[in-house]
Amino acid sequence: xxxxxxxxxxxxxxxRVNAGIEDLARSEKFAHAEPDLVEAVVAGVGDFAAGEFAxxxxxxxxxxxxxxxxxxxxxxxxxxxxQAYVEQGWNSIASSVDYGGQGLPFTLSCNVLENLGTxxxxxxxxxxxxxxxxxxxxHHGSDAxxxxxxxxxxxxxxxxxxNLTEPAAGSDLGALRATAEPITDGEHAGKYKIAGQKIFITxxxxxxxxxxxxxxxxxxxxxxxxxxxxxxxxxxxxxxxADGSLGPRNDVRPVSLEHKLGINASPTCIMSYGDNGxxxxxxxxxxxxxxxxxxxxxxxxRINVGNQGVQIAERAAQQAAAFxxxxxxxxxxxSPDKTPVAIIEHPDVRRMLLRMKALTEAxxxxxxxxxxxxxxxxxxxxxxxxxxxxxxxxxxAWGTDTGVEVAGIGVQIHGGMGFVEETGAAxxxxxxxxxPIYEGTNGIQAADLVTRKLGLEGGEAMIALFEExxxxxxxxxxLAALALDCANIARWMRDDASLDDRLAGSxxxxxxxxxxxxxxxxxxxxxxxxxGAAPALEEIKPVTARFFLDHIVPEALGLxxxxxxxAELLYALSSETLAG
Numbered sequence: 001x002x003x004x005x006x007x008x009x010x011x012x013x014x015x016r017v018n019a020g021i022e023d024l025a026r027s028e029k030f031a032h033a034e035p036d037l038v039e040a041v042v043a044g045v046g047d048f049a050a051g052e053f054a055x056x057x058x059x060x061x062x063x064x065x066x067x068x069x070x071x072x073x074x075x076x077x078x079x080x081x082x083q084a085y086v087e088q089g090w091n092s093i094a095s096s097v098d099y100g101g102q103g104l105p106f107t108l109s110c111n112v113l114e115n116l117g118t119x120x121x122x123x124x125x126x127x128x129x130x131x132x133x134x135x136x137x138x139h140h141g142s143d144a145x146x147x148x149x150x151x152x153x154x155x156x157x158x159x160x161x162x163n164l165t166e167p168a169a170g171s172d173l174g175a176l177r178a179t180a181e182p183i184t185d186g187e188h189a190g191k192y193k194i195a196g197q198k199i200f201i202t203x204x205x206x207x208x209x210x211x212x213x214x215x216x217x218x219x220x221x222x223x224x225x226x227x228x229x230x231x232x233x234x235x236x237x238x239x240x241x242a243d244g245s246l247g248p249r250n251d252v253r254p255v256s257l258e259h260k261l262g263i264n265a266s267p268t269c270i271m272s273y274g275d276n277g278x279x280x281x282x283x284x285x286x287x288x289x290x291x292x293x294x295x296x297x298x299x300x301x302r303i304n305v306g307n308q309g310v311q312i313a314e315r316a317a318q319q320a321a322a323f324x325x326x327x328x329x330x331x332x333x334x335s336p337d338k339t340p341v342a343i344i345e346h347p348d349v350r351r352m353l354l355r356m357k358a359l360t361e362a363x364x365x366x367x368x369x370x371x372x373x374x375x376x377x378x379x380x381x382x383x384x385x386x387x388x389x390x391x392x393x394x395x396x397a398w399g400t401d402t403g404v405e406v407a408g409i410g411v412q413i414h415g416g417m418g419f420v421e422e423t424g425a426a427x428x429x430x431x432x433x434x435x436p437i438y439e440g441t442n443g444i445q446a447a448d449l450v451t452r453k454l455g456l457e458g459g460e461a462m463i464a465l466f467e468e469x470x471x472x473x474x475x476x477x478x479l480a481a482l483a484l485d486c487a488n489i490a491r492w493m494r495d496d497a498s499l500d501d502r503l504a505g506s507x508x509x510x511x512x513x514x515x516x517x518x519x520x521x522x523x524x525x526x527x528x529x530x531x532g533a534a535p536a537l538e539e540i541k542p543v544t545a546r547f548f549l550d551h552i553v554p555e556a557l558g559l560x561x562x563x564x565x566x567a568e569l570l571y572a573l574s575s576e577t578l579a580g
Contacts, residue, residue, distance in 0.1 A: 001424030002319040004054040004119045006046025009536045010361060011111055012039065017528045018365045018521045019107040019372030027379045030105050041108050045090055045115045052081040054119035060265025061122070061427045065206070067257045072205045072267045078123065082156075082208040090116075091127055091156030095134055099150035106378070107371040113304055114367070117311035121431045122265035124311070126159055126203045128304045133160025133215050136297035137234070140285040148240055149213055159209040162297050163198040163216040163235075163271060171444060173291060174226035178218040178273065180233055180281065194218055194235055194281040195274035197255070200438070204269030205237070205254040211246060212237040215297065216273065216281060217290050224288065232290030233281035235273065251279035262430030298439060302396040303370060305439045309399030310367055312435070313360040316410035316428040320356060323414055323423070324349050343413075352413055356406045357540075358522075358548040363399045365521035366514065370395050386461045390453050391517065393445035397507075398514030400435035401442060407432040446506035449513070450493050454502075459494040463487050466513075469520045476523065478553045482516045485560050492564060500567035508559035515556035522548050 015021050015038060025033040056077050063075040085091065094109035095101025109131060117124035134153050137145060152158040169176035178196025183189055194216060198204075205212065214235040223229030239247035251274055258268040273279045285293045324344040331338040332345050343349045370391040377385030407429040411418035418425040436442045454462055466487035473479035489509055493502045526545035529537050 001058045001427070002322045004050050004057075004315060005318060006043075006050055006115055006118075007314060007364075008043055008046050009534055010364065011042050011046075011114065013525055013528065013534045013537060013541075014364050014368040014521075015042065015107055015111065017525050017533065018368040019105075019375070021105065021107060021372070024105050024107070024372065024375050024379075029103070029379050030375065032103065033105055033108065037104075038108065041093070041104070042111055042115075044088075045112045048085070048088060048090065049115040049119035052084055052119075053116050053123055056081060056123060056265070057120040058424060058427070060120065061262075061424075061431075062264075064264035065257060065267035067205075067254060067267075070253060071207065072254060072257070072269070074206065074208065074265060074267075078265070079208055081123070082126070085116075085127065086156035089155075091130065092154050094131075095150075095154040096138060099138075099146065100154045105371075105375045107368060107375055110303070110307055110367060110371045114307055114310055114314075114364075117308055118314045120265070121308060121311055121315075122263040124308075125263065125266045126206070126208065127156065129162060129202055129301070130156065130158075130160040132162060132297040132300040132304070133213060135300050136162075136215055136232075136293055137213075137284065139296045140232070140293040141234075142284075145234060145282065145284065148244070149234065149236075152211070152244075153213060157209065158211040158213055159203065159206075160213045161201055161204055161215065162294065162301070163201055163204075163214050164294065165198060165200045167197065167199055171441065173217065173230065174228075176217055176219070176230065178216065180218040180220050180231060180283075182220070183280075188280050191280050191282045192218075192220075192233060193274060193277065194233055194252075194279040195277070197273070198271045200258065201269045201271045202438075203267055204271045206267055210238075211240070214252065214271070215284070215294065217294060218281075220287055227291050229288055230290040231287050232284040232293045234284055235279060235281040239280065251276050261433055262427065263434055299392060301439045302392050302445070303367075303374070305435055306363075306370070306392075306395030306397075306399035307367055308435045309395075309401070309403035309432075310360060310363045312403040312428055312432040313356065313363060313406035316407040316425070316432075317353075317356040317360050319423075319425060319428065320410040320413040321353055323417075323425075324353060327415075349413060352409050354544065354547045355551065356409050358544040358552065359402050359406050361525075361541075361544050362515075362518040362522050362548050362552070363395075363402050365525060366391070366395050366399065366518040369517065369521045383461075386456050387465060389456060390449070390462055390465060393449040393453060394510060394514035394517060396439065397436070397442040397445035397449075397510050398518070400432075401511070403432045403435055404429070442510075443507060446510035447503055449510050450502040450506045451499075454490060454494055459490060462490050466490065466516065469516055472520060473523065476519075476549055478557065479516065479519050479523065479549060482512065482519070482553055482557050485557065486513050486516050489560070489563050497564075498567070500571075504567035504570055505563040505565065508562040512556045512559050512563060515552055519548055519553050 024030045059075045092101045097103040180192040216233045254269040373384045373388035414425045466483045470483035522545045529541040
């Protein structure tokens, strides 16, 4: 497998241009995010990821996580790499200084995860889930819970998980049946006995961190049916004593590990709570309001899963480019010299490589634009917060679809060697395939876009985004046309379309919208580079941006008919006929 080279210059460009880090640093909250510090963080975590996480990527895939006698074990090297991650402070980048964090923008937290995940996507899921758990407790936990759990979670000494899915409750969380019984006396009075089973729990158990803080959705007695009756609980792997030391193990255990297509080094656990009737948890926030609290974590996770699209695309693109530069096959078409050349010289391979690079850079631009809007929302910019809400499903859905596409092109460039495991190209595709599924399938992201997100400010928040793109793209006819189409489709969905019609067109519309925003942000990058913003990119950035505008944007324009075609044809067949 090709070594990972951090794309530091392209990341810095996206952080400056798309996230607007220098503007954020003018705020009191993010005043420490000065240029020298930003550069040090991006370069430092890139070097760390390349040196510590990347060398474990292949062995993690081949050996994977295993469950032995109730203990989840990782391949050699994972424990030491995680401890180095904790010791160097990478887990604490964006967390509150009140609990030992560095208080830097979420944008820089995204960069930490981008580098770690490009180096080793499966391993990176451990800190990724912890960051989301930290945010959920920080927003919804009591002062006592924050002081008990956050310092060691922020440092990375303890990790965190989210426990939603059950065998009979996948995307429909309202169907979950895990229970929480109030404890009225004894040492755990005021807490709850948790019972039930959760599936697909990422990094649900391991030995790398000293404790694991599980956030678990469960039902109280007599709770309302459906999603209105769900509460959120903290369930630590080990009880935490009043002085912060660890007590005995809680009644929670991994039953088994899933055997997966990819991300084999990430232990995906079936977790059992309360086998002996002694699993103790404590309520986070109000009763029956757990889904709202968990959505804080899920929104963070959806951005970070969109980030995984960038990660796997970058890694696959680097490997494909290195292979294409070394693999010699056939003479250049039309050349009088019949000497075989490296396949990077052939037009179709060039097309594939440019497509990989343009798509990767475009998703990165969208990622950091979204992160910058999140940061602005944090400091009180309501319009930016609403824009971030709109951008999240675009990033999660299109970003991860793009990761799969780019990883697939990487296999294609390798030819037959891509279809065998020795080169590692297949691992990137296998790893990529989970991202469109978890944290809400991409179909659910598109549905969210045309329902809840379209409803923000009566639809005007979304329409304003497309109108802004249109104004800035007055010199790019294709992008201007795409922005106009998106605005008109949004109006049609808001004013005239039935719910079925909106949902039927949601996926193509989501792709159109994401491509429009990504093209806009990539265009901004190219304009900044033309003005001297990134001399190291002055040769490549105009080409990748041009490719995206000339090749990807026209493809998105072609989705309009599908976005507005309605649902009638989808129901022309009965369920029985369609299934038969």
